[in-house]
Amino acid sequence: MDAAVTLPARQAAARDRSFDRIRAAAEALVIPIGALAAAMVIFGVFVLVIGKDPLEVYALIWKGGFASNFAWQNTLQRAAPLILTALCVAIPAQAGLVVIGAEGALVLGGLAAAVLGHALSGGSPLAVKLGMALAAMIIGGAWVAVAGALRHYRGVNETISSLLLTYIAIALFNHFVEGPLRDPASLNKPSTMPIGEANMVGLLPGMDVHWGLVYGLVFCTVCYVLVRHTVQGFALRIVGGNVRAARLAGLPVGALILASCFVGGAAAGLAGMLEVAAVHGSANASLIAGYGYAGILVAFIARQNPLAVIPVALLVGGINASGGMLQRRLDLPDATVLVLQGIAFMAILSAETLYGRWRAFQPRGS
Amino acid sequence: MSIDPRRMSRRQILKTLAAVGAVSASSSLWLPRARAADKLVVGVIYVGPKDDYGYSQAQAQAAAAIKKMPGVTVVEQEKVAETTDVQKVMASMIEQDGATLVFPTSFGYFDPHMLKMAEKYPNVRFAHCGGLWTEGKHPKNTASYFGYIDECQYLNGVVAGFATKSKKLGFIAAKPIPQVLRNINAFTLGAQSIKPDITTQVIFTGDWLLPVKEAEAANSLIDQGIDVITMHVDSPKVVVETCERRGIHVCGYHADQSALAPKSYLTGAEWNWLTPYNTHVKDAMSGAPLKNFLRGGLKEGFVKTSAYGKAVPEAARRKADGIKAQMMKGEFVIFKGELKDNAGKVVVPAGTAHKQTDVWLEQMNWLVAGVIGKV
Numbered sequence: 001m002d003a004a005v006t007l008p009a010r011q012a013a014a015r016d017r018s019f020d021r022i023r024a025a026a027e028a029l030v031i032p033i034g035a036l037a038a039a040m041v042i043f044g045v046f047v048l049v050i051g052k053d054p055l056e057v058y059a060l061i062w063k064g065g066f067a068s069n070f071a072w073q074n075t076l077q078r079a080a081p082l083i084l085t086a087l088c089v090a091i092p093a094q095a096g097l098v099v100i101g102a103e104g105a106l107v108l109g110g111l112a113a114a115v116l117g118h119a120l121s122g123g124s125p126l127a128v129k130l131g132m133a134l135a136a137m138i139i140g141g142a143w144v145a146v147a148g149a150l151r152h153y154r155g156v157n158e159t160i161s162s163l164l165l166t167y168i169a170i171a172l173f174n175h176f177v178e179g180p181l182r183d184p185a186s187l188n189k190p191s192t193m194p195i196g197e198a199n200m201v202g203l204l205p206g207m208d209v210h211w212g213l214v215y216g217l218v219f220c221t222v223c224y225v226l227v228r229h230t231v232q233g234f235a236l237r238i239v240g241g242n243v244r245a246a247r248l249a250g251l252p253v254g255a256l257i258l259a260s261c262f263v264g265g266a267a268a269g270l271a272g273m274l275e276v277a278a279v280h281g282s283a284n285a286s287l288i289a290g291y292g293y294a295g296i297l298v299a300f301i302a303r304q305n306p307l308a309v310i311p312v313a314l315l316v317g318g319i320n321a322s323g324g325m326l327q328r329r330l331d332l333p334d335a336t337v338l339v340l341q342g343i344a345f346m347a348i349l350s351a352e353t354l355y356g357r358w359r360a361f362q363p364r365g366s
Numbered sequence: 367m368s369i370d371p372r373r374m375s376r377r378q379i380l381k382t383l384a385a386v387g388a389v390s391a392s393s394s395l396w397l398p399r400a401r402a403a404d405k406l407v408v409g410v411i412y413v414g415p416k417d418d419y420g421y422s423q424a425q426a427q428a429a430a431a432i433k434k435m436p437g438v439t440v441v442e443q444e445k446v447a448e449t450t451d452v453q454k455v456m457a458s459m460i461e462q463d464g465a466t467l468v469f470p471t472s473f474g475y476f477d478p479h480m481l482k483m484a485e486k487y488p489n490v491r492f493a494h495c496g497g498l499w500t501e502g503k504h505p506k507n508t509a510s511y512f513g514y515i516d517e518c519q520y521l522n523g524v525v526a527g528f529a530t531k532s533k534k535l536g537f538i539a540a541k542p543i544p545q546v547l548r549n550i551n552a553f554t555l556g557a558q559s560i561k562p563d564i565t566t567q568v569i570f571t572g573d574w575l576l577p578v579k580e581a582e583a584a585n586s587l588i589d590q591g592i593d594v595i596t597m598h599v600d601s602p603k604v605v606v607e608t609c610e611r612r613g614i615h616v617c618g619y620h621a622d623q624s625a626l627a628p629k630s631y632l633t634g635a636e637w638n639w640l641t642p643y644n645t646h647v648k649d650a651m652s653g654a655p656l657k658n659f660l661r662g663g664l665k666e667g668f669v670k671t672s673a674y675g676k677a678v679p680e681a682a683r684r685k686a687d688g689i690k691a692q693m694m695k696g697e698f699v700i701f702k703g704e705l706k707d708n709a710g711k712v713v714v715p716a717g718t719a720h721k722q723t724d725v726w727l728e729q730m731n732w733l734v735a736g737v738i739g740k741v
Contacts, residue, residue, distance in 0.1 A: 064458075064462075070457070070458075070461050070462070074454045074457075074458065077450050077454055078450075078451065078454070171572075174572055174573075178541065178542075187543065187544050187728065187729060188473060188496070188543045188544055188545050189473060189474055189543075190541065190543065208457075210450075275449070279449060279450050279478070280478065281478060284474075285448075285474075285573070286447070286448040286449055286474050289447040289448070289449045289451075290447070320451075321454065321458075324443050324446075324454075324455050324458055325458070325462065327442065327443045327444065328409075328441040328442065328443055328458075328459065328462075328463055329441075331442075333415075333444070334415065334443075334444045334445040
């Protein structure tokens with residue numbers, strides 16, 4: 001008798017739950033997209049003020065970043081390093097840390113890859129590539145873990161220390177590239193010894209984008225699963241939510257903080273390895289291109305979600321790709337796209353406060 | 367037929383979306399296009415801002431001049447990093463704007479970026495600033511242009527030699543690479559030709575664009591009693607402004623900075639990129655083969671000096687103009703023996719003269735006697 005009553009009730013509850021889930025997903029989509037739309041309108045006013053047609057500017061952004069096969073490849077190529085450096089911010093963020101030192105991990109990872117790639121050149125290319133990737137990830141991970149350790153053991157603010165560590169990393173990088181590790185043949189552009197054509201990471205089949213894009217996508221997916229669907233990931237998020245509660249519950253807070261920093265740094269180190277192995281063929285000052293800092297923007301817009309990093313990196317990559325179009329067609333300065341990025345960043349961060357405000361998106365329950 | 371969105375099937379919605387996508391994709395039809403069939407489209411790419419009073423501005427001045435030529439359209443992009451970004455910018459100029467002549471102006475754009483694009487677009491001409499092109503090693507559709515700007519740095523030194531009272535000069539440099547060392551040595555030799563016991567204190571900042579460090583370097587040089595400064599950094603703006611504020615003399619580099627320091631500016635070593643730009647644009651228009659290696663000094667019009675500032679005495683002008691006239695005739699040699707480096711080792715024996723075209727000078731890794739600093 002009871003069963004006859006509860007079965008439809010259970011079904012109804014399950015239906016409500018799935019509706020709740022759709023409502024939550026809709027909220028997570030509508031708010032950032034609305035914020036972006038608002039940012040575009042504000043940006044349009046700026047464009048009007050300098051006497052250009054906002055519609056033409058929007059059309060050029062669309063055309064330069066997304067409207068053709070060529071534009072998409074341009075966007076994807078620019079997004080690839082940002083995906084990895086954004087993870088360097090997003091993963092430690094799960095433990096409640098604000099780490100902004102991806103640039104340092106990137107350049108040192110790149111340097112490690114270049115040194116190892118040259119030392120091993122002559123070996124089987126696959127092994128050399130694997131060795132370069134591992135070396136870059138270990139060095140990059142260890143570098144960011146230093147900031148995590150300073151935070152955990154000495155109470156040093158990790159945001160400041162990771163930023164200062166970046167300056168040290170760049171100084172070390174320049175010292176080695178221009179000093180002990182310099183290829184004597186690199187006269188006016190000091191570089192390390194080349195890793196050799198055979199050890200280069202190639203392009204994706206049929207595309208003008210290197211394999212780094214795929215590495216980034218895989219890294220994001222793995223991180224997402226680790227953070228959202230494992231016990232350790234759950235523990236990490238508890239540390240991020242309330243570190244005292246995590247301690248009381250007996251969680252290994254120090255190990256979790258260090259591990260999250262290491263994984264984040266490894267992602268940035270891998271980005272450095274790709275710059276060396278897929279683009280430059282050696283380590284030189286061109287590695288210091290600001291990808292580490294751009295990753296901060298991406299991670300924050302993605303609200304530190306490892307999967308959301310991917311579309312956001314594409315968006316930022318697309319805006320960067322179209323920046324050239326704005327310069328070439330409309331003679332707008334390079335700073336135009338920086339203004340757009342800045343407005344978008346502010347709009348999305350301000351929109352954070354809107355979560356949970358609209359009834360339509362809230363769980364109904366039963 | 368009326369459309370009721372509530373009744374649309376999933377397939378209908380997909381169809382509508384596809385149609386919207388197709389319309390946006392065809393937006394190229396109604397957008398302004400830089401491409402024009404009868405016009406030569408020239409792409410110019412800068413590493414810094416076009417108005418940096420320095421390296422990029424010197425290139426942008428030439429680009430602005432060729433923009434006025436009939437039948438030429440110029441598309442420009444500034445602040446492009448020496449990464450895959452510049453490859454994508456070159457490709458965009460070629461594919462989206464129809465450029466058939468590209469000037470990637472930063473040294474680091476050459477290898478691998480320009481070489482890769484040259485291979486991909488064999489019918490496009492690439493002209494790079496920096497003197498790296500080698501016969502047999504690099505593709506025929508690529509070219510290098512560069513200038514012997516150390517001639518102008520020598521003249522800077524001559525004028526500085528007259529202007530200095532403390533006999534202590536300063537040089538703010540980015541990196542200890544051959545091009546930079548050659549400028550430091552030429553500047554010092556020019557000054558020593560006036561007063562042989564002059565010294566030049568060098569500060570290497572470590573990178574091409576570090577305004578804060580450059581200002582600190584200028585202030586610390588001035589505090590040491592140095593009374594004329596010159597530089598080799600991408601944007602000399604902050605150094606020139608600091609010298610003007612502190613009331614000491616300054617010699618410019620890359621472009622004309624006299625507007626920034628009306629009282630302090632003596633003269634300056636400037637590029638005159640219009641010479642190679644003109645050659646490449648004219649060749650591209652007439653279909654003449656690309657000249658793969660263009661290089662020259664004052665005589666060939668690749669470099670020039672800024673007009674003398676108010677502070678330059680008549681004697682200095684006469685002396686510098688005399689040497690300049692010899693350089694214009696190709697009779698003046700800067701690096702001739704005997705020259706010792708600042709550790710006392712003979713680097714150019716007596717009786718040896720290295721003319722500007724001598725490739726030995728391109729591997730310079732020493733600082734001449736009288737320079738205080740280490741490579």
